[in-house]
Amino acid sequence: MKVIIDFDGTLTAEETQAESLAKKSLDTLANEIIGVARQQLAADYEATQARLLSAPHRYWWEVNGLIASYCDEGAFILNTTTLQVMIQDNPTYLQAVSAAFAQFEYDPVADCTNHLFHRHTAELPPAFKPAARDVLLALIAHPERTPIILTNSLGDKVRRHLATLALEGEVAVLGDTRQYDMDPDWTHHFEHPELGETQVWPLSEKYRVDLRRPAYYQALIRAVEDGNQQLAVVADTLSLPGALPLMMGIPFYLLRTPYTPAWCIQAVDTHPLGHVLNDLADLPAALDDST
16 A cells, blocks of 8 residues: 655644744845835735634635635645735735736646745645654555655655654655646546446535546556556545545545544544544554544
8 A cells, every 4th residue: 555645734834834934035025026114915815814713614725716725724734824914905915916927837826835834834844743653654654555644735744754764765746736736627436326427525514626637647546557556645634635545546644633633533533434533643553443
């Protein structure tokens, strides 16, 4: 079995890094992109984030017009969504970002927040969860399990941080998976036991997870095709790394964190292939129980 483990928030305690990431992002916006007072940006950021958390189902990380993740699914995701909404709601900020990212891949705001995330998470020191090293060593030592680290970032950051754990041997990294790469024109459908063929997984009246993530889908397909091993995915959020594997018939282990919304826990816990971990240290035993 290949055990694909998300990096930020699963192996790491990203909630301890989110404030530093926000500060660095605001510094860059103030000094290099928007050119307004840092104090004003910080005030707008705090007010925007409070608004998001008062009604999280109404705010999301948007890419190509589709919902990549709801704002409260992760500490880093909340930062990204706060920045996006803050920029979009202020004409001055939006104009400056549009000018700075005129040559965009998705749209100026999405490209701006992607730039801030990748640039500044690479600058943050490692913040591994206490169980991270022991769990990876247990997986490495198991004769039938291969750990693979999943990340939207480029692999160099993750490899550099993993090196600080002094693991026995190198752990493979599945980088630049672009779980957020939403494509409204993707025609692939998934078989839902109640809905039939669908591209959107409705979880409740407030939350719907869009499955149109062809880049991430292809990354998982390649992981399956290069051997006869089964897959399992482990992560701290549902929309980005978890929903697609479940719809593909791949077991998913959701790590409960201080920021995990109840609706995510319920969705995973009630799915036949879903498992909820209360601690990263529980992963090896949970894999034993389900195989």
